[in-house]
Amino acid sequence: MDELTTPVREQHKFSVTKLLNYLSVNSWVSNNDAVTVRQYSSGQSNPTFLIQTPSKRYVLRKKPPGQLLPGAHKVDREYRVQNALYSAGFPVPQPLLHCTDAEVIGTEFYLMEHVKQGRIFRDLRLPGVSAAERTALYVAAVETLAKLHSLDLASLNLEGFGKGSGYCRRQVSTWSKQYSAAAHRDIPAMNELSNWLMKSLPAKDDEVTLVHGDFRLDNLIFHPTETRVIAVLDWELSTTGQPLADLAYFLMHHYWPVNISLSSMRIPTVCDLLSIYCQCRGIPSGLPHLNFYLALSIFKMAGIAQGIYARHLLGNASAPNAAQFGQCVEPFAKIALEIAQRLVAVTSFYLLIVTTHTLYNNMHACVQVKAREAGLWNLFLPAVSGLSQLDYAYIAEETGRCLFAPEVFNCQAPDTGNMEVLHMFGSEEQKKKWLEPLLRGDIRSCFCMTEPDVASSDATNIECTLRRDGDSYVINGKKWWSSGAGNPKCKVAIVMSLGMNLFLRHGQHSMILVPMDTPGVKLIRPLTVFGQDDAIHGGHFEVHFENVRVPAPSIILGEGRGFEIAQGRLGPGRLHHCMRAVGLAELALELLCQRAASRSTFGKNLYQHEVVAHWIAECRLMIEQTRLLTLHAAHALDTLGNRAARKQIAMIKVAAARMACKVVDCAIQVHGGAGVSGDVPLAQMYSYVRTLRLADGPDEVHLSSIANLELRDQLKKMQAKL
CATH class of the missing domain: 3.90.1200.10 (Aminoglycoside phosphotransferase (APH), C-terminal lobe)
Structure with a gap:
């Protein structure tokens, strides 16, 4: 406290005895108390003082002495507004009394509680803080x-x-x-x-x-x-x-x-x-x-x-x-x-x-209306559209050529995965409250799984806690990369949380529905990708849950079923991402070829240089291979189900992101400086596909899964031969 206060300056001294008598009459101190007064060193307007007794501390603010500017130093207004705010639960020190009698200390003043513990930062750069x-x-x-x-x-x-x-x-x-x-x-x-x-x-x-x-x-x-x-x-x-x-x-x-x-x-x-x-x-x-x-x-x-x-x-x-x-x-x-x-x-x-954003939103809404009227709505969900995963794979490829195209058809992530979860595992009440408005496109949602404080590539590390309290669950934890959380239409989050059953490695976690307007849900900050905001759907946000209380029926499927739900959610979702990556790669290759045919160096067109010609050939090979592998995975999902198609899904998750990164990288190289500028979409495309190598688990996790599943299949073949 010594570094914040000084002895009372000469021009601001007042009678401590008179103050003690006044406070004792109003029962804030005892007449026998030894009172010390120190002046806060900061503050340039109304002098502020720390009043200390052996058992209590108060803060006193008063008008400066002498001639004052008209309308300035209205301590009565300070007292009034703090009193109103404190009663409303807004964070202010509790005001205790207002004295208009200048005979006490020479000017009008008011008294408030001393905030016992806390940090005040005088340097806006916050040195010494991470x-x-x-x-x-x-x-x-x-x-x-x-x-x-x-x-x-x-x-x-x-x-x-x-x-x-x-x-x-x-x-x-x-x-x-x-x-x-x-x-x-x-x-x-x-x-x-x-x-x-x-x-x-x-x-x-x-x-x-x-x-x-x-x-x-x-x-x-x-x-x-x-x-x-x-x-x-x-x-x-x-x-x-x-x-x-x-x-x-x-x-x-x-x-x-x-x-x-x-x-x-x-x-x-x-x-x-x-x-x-x-x-x-x-x-x-x-x-x-x-x-x-x-x-x-x-x-x-x-x-x-x-x-x-x-x-x-x-x-x-x-x-x-x-x-x-x-x-x-x-x-x-x-x-x-x-x-x-x-x-x-x-x-x-x-x-x-x-103005442009408003026009875009209006145009976007018009296109959505036309898509819905034409029956091109919720195409990703077989139960609604009647399309198989293989059917939708071809559509996803086409929408991958335009970053906002999925939203036109209500087929955007993360809503698609969340709707699949509610469709497969939600109760009738949950479907009515959240799935139906999501299917109509009336609201949006986000998915909160990844956490900043743990390696979320191992999902068993998730620390966000879920505690049963009577007819409610209480949630506490930090999440980030919650895509879409910043969208004004985002009304609900699906939150992966750690429950009380700590004995089963894959039975500890649960998924629960949390309305975004629930007290304690805090949007901390929007995140960027390569320093830029690539989230046209409402931002990738860090979200904190502080004693968030939701009704018990908000839990999905039941306690300890989080991993089961996650596996059901990620299969189709990864397929959609991969086919969109194929469509994006096709666009990148088109841009590469157009550039290679329109620019010349050292006396010949770029495509006539052998290295560029080889890039074009390699890109075509990679795209075709990945498309076939992804279509094969879609067919496996349709015919075998999510669990049996795990290896195929893991393979395309690795292959599609790697392929798209390589194709876009080649296109950037052929474009030169333009490739990393905003004049062409390649830089934004690269940030998106590079992120895919981390989203829903990094490549390395999927490679380990592929290896384990391949060894299992090979061992089964060996045993069958015996």
């Missing part, structure tokens, strides 16, 4: 902000706490006035920034939520060992208004000059944090008018810095380094102007992307 924990801490902060913006003002009794819509105009006006009232010299950049902000106000500014106004990492207290926020501090600037301004204020440090940027510290990117925030609030991704909100945030910081310096000149500043803030105002303004100008083009591009 990269994984650093990411999780930032994600927890954004989730907390989204939770704040999702609270209902009426239920908090804070409807009159602010002035409602028009927040951005009021903020520009307020901070322009605050700056002018505190300015010690004329700063042209501040005047220019103020004018730019007033001219660039968002056309639509009618969203109203509770906003913190100063939401920064160092205003949060994190759990001592866990990556979650246990208290949000400093509510002096809180009001009601535009929540996106609050979010931009938290994100603005990502746009600092390169020498102090967070980008080199493996902090989550703005795109990642935006995605998480929007997912938590259930709103469309993105932040329109980003340049305005960032510039407003920095303008506000410049105004705060000017106010701190003004209090230094008056002799009532709250911190010993207040004099330094006078040097920050002009640089802040120049940074804001640079960001505003630099991001105007980015904002225009964002609007174009949003």
Whole structure:
């Protein structure tokens, strides 16, 4: 605590005796208690103090002494909003009393509980914290902000706490006035920034939520060992208004000059944090008018810095380094102007992307309607489509030539596998609640099996726990690579969990249905593949389950049946992946040949070079071989069933991914620099097929299975001959 507090500064000293008498009358301390008071070293606005007795600790916040700017340092508003938030279960210190009698310590003040344990990070780069924990801490902060913006003002009794819509105009006006009232010299950049902000106000500014106004990492207290926020501090600037301004204020440090940027510290990117925030609030991704909100945030910081310096000149500043803030105002303004100008083009591009995405979604929905009307719907499921696995294999190959084609026909992963699980193993209640809307395409789903803390290639390592508690199951654990979890339509997850039966190696695990809106289900972060988001279906997410409680009928088939279900799920699913890989490889070979015929080097076309001609021939051989092997596996599934076709499925899982990787790699090589750019689809295709060598188990696991099954078959032949 000593590193966070100092002896009370001379200008902020008050009568400890009067405070003790007041607190004892209100029963917060005993009159006989020895009370010590220390001042928190951080904080530049309302002075904050640690009040200690032999048995208790409190935190006191008060107005600074002396002349104050109009409308500033409203500790009564801080007390009111914290009281409302604490009653609603939002993480704030418990407010205890509010004193308006200036006779007690010289100014109005309020008292709150002292958060006993926790971590406060003053350095935004979080030195000494692992990269994984650093990411999780930032994600927890954004989730907390989204939770704040999702609270209902009426239920908090804070409807009159602010002035409602028009927040951005009021903020520009307020901070322009605050700056002018505190300015010690004329700063042209501040005047220019103020004018730019007033001219660039968002056309639509009618969203109203509770906003913190100063939401920064160092205003949060994190759990001592866990990556979650246990208290949000400093509510002096809180009001009601535009929540996106609050979010931009938290994100603005990502746009600092390169020498102090967070980008080199493996902090989550703005795109990642935006995605998480929007997912938590259930709103469309993105932040329109980003340049305005960032510039407003920095303008506000410049105004705060000017106010701190003004209090230094008056002799009532709250911190010993207040004099330094006078040097920050002009640089802040120049940074804001640079960001505003630099991001105007980015904002225009964002609007174009949003428009294009909307058009794509509308077009996509229209195509889906036509596909369904034509009966081209749920083709993967024999019981619905009437097609055999062999029939569907040819269709899967064609859809493999376009990354979003499976979704047009409601044949996309991971929903296909999840629908197969529910079809084969689900109860009638589960089918009605989840399978039917999935088959209609009304909702989406995700599959949560792989875990970040264990080698999931050995599925018996899975640690996510499942505990029976009366009429419910309680789930705790971490999952990642949960594809589709970020899709707004994703409503349910199938979660592989470790149960209580630890004696049977393959009878320990269960699969259970978890609605995504269940308390305790947390989308931690979207994952990337080769640094890029290749998940057009809603992202590969890390998902945490923290004391997630679901009704007992949510378990699929019964406790300990997880591996049995997994084997039934993976057979058809792997077949679909492999045939799509064949279709993708066909497209890659087409692109290779077109490039080889249209480009020339050293006096002849590329295809006339022997090495390129051999690549073309080898690619054709590999594609044909893999197609035949995959069709053979489809036939085995149809005629022998999942269990008997295990070897064929394992073989195509290895062969198809390897083949597709090699064909796409050759196509990239022939395209040269264009092959790894976004101008042609090869880089995205490669990331997809390279991932297939890990998805549903790495090649090495399948090779071991193939070897064991082959030895078994050979031994049976030998025994038959004897």
